[in-house]
Amino acid sequence: MADLARRSGLTEHLIVGLQSGRDWVDRHSVLCSLAGGLHLDPLDLTGQPYPPHGEQHVTVRAAAWYLRDHVFQSGPRTPGHRQRGHGGLLSATEEVRNAQATGDERALALALPPLLAAADQSVSSEGGGRPEIVTARNFAYAAAAGLLRRLGYRDLAWSLLHRARPAAGDGQVVEVEEVRLLTSMGMLRAAVDRAEQHLAAAQSVALLCAAAFAHACAGQRLHAERRLDEAEGRTSGEADAAEVTVARTGSAMQCGAWEQVLEQQEATAAMPPARRADLLLLAAGAWARCGQISRAVDRLAAAEKKAALYISLDPLARELLHALRARARDATSARELERMAGSFGVK
Structure with a gap:
């Protein structure tokens, strides 16, 4: 018990409480510390990915397998979906944004395949290097990686994410998802370092919030608060304000x-x-x-x-x-x- 406490940085009292059922894990920082002390991946402690339960979960899991095929196929093509052109890319992007905002994982799972198809087609066609096309494709790959991360397919998420090409003006969506993915994997030091590296180039509200949460999980509350204050100063609309509020509250929870x-x-x-x-x-x-x-x-x-x-x-x-x-x-x-x-x- 003392050895696990030393390796994890958690108190013996907390570890005894977790083992006896008197306490529970409700903070990502504790989950990561416990997994590190046991030399396990946090997924090993959560049981992810979970067996499908219900029609909606089955649909989302099916999309995860589709995304797996997308990772391992040769070349940036997405078979099985009608080519939709630039207009289709914008329409599919909006569908995914709406699904993300409502937290509708089933709608997101259904919207991602056509978005990836349209994004890859637009990039490979003439004019694919236009900033708005690159931005849409980065958004598509970051959104797909985010879904895989939440489902527990983090290796696949990492592979998919690194098909994107971060670019100026895309809101740092790829960088944000990279920091979130490292944090979820329990690689808190790497998450903090990568966040700070990306922030040296640009400071989007979403990246500042992801950095703050990574700092909080790593026990660096003052750094987290500083990044949250910076994010709050950059908000421009209700979506940004909500992002900062949740990040501030989540960081407080970690502490x-x-x-x-x-x-x-x-x-x-x-x-x-x-x-x-x-x-x-x-x-x-x-x-x-x-x-x-x-x-x-x-x-x-x-x-x-x-x-x-x-x-x-x-x-x-x-x-x-x-x-x-x-x-x-x-x-x-x-x-x-x-x-x-x-x-x-x-x-």
């Missing part, structure tokens, strides 16, 4: 600042559904840490209602569900948790 997390929960009213779900999930974790189990159940259920598959495939949401089921004492909360367990596909 165990439960009260700061709860201060942000009312901001969900002005957010896109996916960001609302993120914030509600964080609030659920904070309420659980404060011993307010009924409120935690309420927030977790609200998060699932906003973006069901997006939340049910989140490993920390699933861990929180297990923790709440062991702690719920009132019948209403117990029934709601059992309903969610069925929806999540957990026993």
